[in-house]
Amino acid sequence: MTDPLSVPYREREGSVTMSAMDAGPEIAEEREAELMTLNIGPHHPATHGVLRLLTTLQGETVIETTPIVGYVHTGIEKSCEDQQYWKAITFVERMDYLAYYSNAMAYCMAVEKLLDEPVPDRAQYLRVIHLELNRISSHLFWLATAALDVGAVSMLFWGCRERDQILDLFEMSSGQRFHTRYFQVGGVMEDLPPGWDTKCRELLRDLPARLDQYEALLDGNEIFIQRLRNTGIVSQERMLELGVTGPMLRATGNPWDLRKAMPYSSYDHFDFKIPVGTVGDNFDRYRVRMAEMRESLKIVEQALDGLPEGPYITSNRKVALPPRHELATSMEALIHHFKLVTEGFRVPPGEAYVAIESPRGEMGCFIVADGSAKPARVHMRDPSFANMHSIQPMSEGALIADMIASVAMLDPILGGIDR
């Protein structure tokens, strides 16, 4: 073996010397027409994770963009096939890691559909409360990082501050800041702890004023507006063709939202509006998400006010664990507990696809059951994955700086794209 140190460092590392930098001005004119391939990512602070964009540039104009993904492919779908139904919830939550409640909700609803298991009203309301708080926290984090990408650094601190408050609520109800595994097949894990309601109402009281502050900070910011307005415009027809959903689609003026269009859980009980944009540029995407947070606050408030009494999980002992206190007194409960923990529950063979509206669009879960206690196939239709199609029409022909703004407003979650 040759001594690695005998090779010069630059050669060992394989980096390239930019000889074109030293070239004279006559080459500079040629360079105007010359195409340059620029690789952005997978390690780049503006790609929101490990997205890799292979761009072809002419000057500063993007001629072509190819998103390359797979850098956090984790094989979660395969891992789920090796887990019992109720243990796979932990795995699906780690796909779209900002919308973990949505992941768990889509999965639990698909399993409930296959089992034909009704969910109690209180559980449905608790699910809606957590889903909407999760939507707010996800949008806050998007706001923090997306504003950072277009130069508004202080938004990172504001966004994280409010998000911490929401995560505190999650921690109170489930014990984890995120990846809570709060949703169970047939209901939720536990009822709300005492004091949760008060804390949540404090948040509901504070957050609108805070959102006003953010808007005052950003909407009047000339740099922010110039970077977003009229950049990354894609028409509604194109978005529909590409299968884009969520705030990206609603920014073009199409009010498609599964919470209204095909209500699931208890969304039909609440009064809320679907914000839509007009032009479909990056600024509309920003405004739609800001307005969505306010609507989500309304839903949480209504759900807290109308929270029905009753069980928080189904009483079907074949699916849900018996309450802890029964284990000491009832032999039957102990047997159910043992069977469920060791074997899990069996799901009759069949296929189901259930879709919900995650913060980024349609989050679908497709499950094939083969009659055993483990799913034969779990597939998540992740909104980030489908929305990624819109990177090409958004960025091609635009300046490279606008492409960064467009990717920020796309809000891709790479864990969801790669799974």
Next chain:
Amino acid sequence: MPDATGLELIAQRVRESLGDEAVVGTQYYREQATLQVAPGSVRDVLTHFRDTDPEPYERLMSVHGCDYLPEEPRLGVHYELLSTDRCERLRVKTRLTVEQAETEGLPSIVEIYPGAEFHEREVFDFFGVVFSGHPDLRRIAMPEDYVGHPQRRDFPMGGEEVLFTFNEHELPRWYDK
């Protein structure tokens, strides 16, 4: 969702316009309608649903692959269609054997639904279903030089044992090996 009768009517209309052999069967389970079609006629059926059917499904939400291992034909590809006007979903499903999937495969539907591009690449990557006519059929999640299609059920789960502090001393100087 179309109900069971509605599904039969849909299947009937597909048979009328594309011939009897296009439709293999219908399944209606838990209020979800599935139309099973022959692998060769996937593109025609989806074109029919988008353009000519009186109750069109203009959006394709997802394409997923599936491996029904003990059964034959083994592989399945599902297309989730959505009508935003009527708020209805329909699943078009096709089944094909491994040999079929790797040789002739399925006709690509990227031309009629451009949003299927990444989904088809994903099915190709994980299940090895070739989509003829796809503009850029490469692996999407696994490295380009990866061998095998990892989400088939006969593909091993993989993984390896991890040395922790508690079991490290059982193998002295394990790092020499």
Next chain:
Amino acid sequence: MEVIRQKLGPADEFRAKQMNAQRMLRGELPDDELQQYVEERIWLTTLEKAQNWARKNALFPLGFGLACCAIEMITIIGSPRNDIARFGAEAVRASPRQADFMMLSGRVSIKMAPVIRRIYDQMLEPKWVIAMGACSSSAGMFNNYAVVAGADKFLPVDVYVPGCPPRPEALIYGINKLQAKIIENPTQGWRERYNAEGTEERA
């Protein structure tokens, strides 16, 4: 090495100290008093120790968000509640050339591993790695075909932070542990352990 902060003491004592200093500047202090004066005020240490002390308190992390843990990693920087600037590690660098340590936050897939190794090679010595979360420490729950079972399979890891994902406090504790490690034993001994002599960077 440790900085000891002393209280000023009563006013007259303070006044006496001032007088002493003035006399020293004028060169009026007798030899034995001068000896004592200097001994009180001068620290003797080795250059390496002083350097490590400086390094420990100005760590530049490489912002390397891989998956879920990246969100908690951003939280320790962005959230006012867990301000990592208290420990001098808030200046996240995007370029590996400027970074001191890498926080591997999230699962390391087989596709990403060569990229991480390449970025690690581009970092300047001395460099450290924190494996944040169960996945990058040991593949955690995702021990399957797509994930490398622990980042220590392809680069030396100094601190492992358990959790899925670890709380921000846990990560801050991990960074504190790394700081303690830097000041105690900066070479870490991993070159001997991994049999990696010859990977030092040379000018």
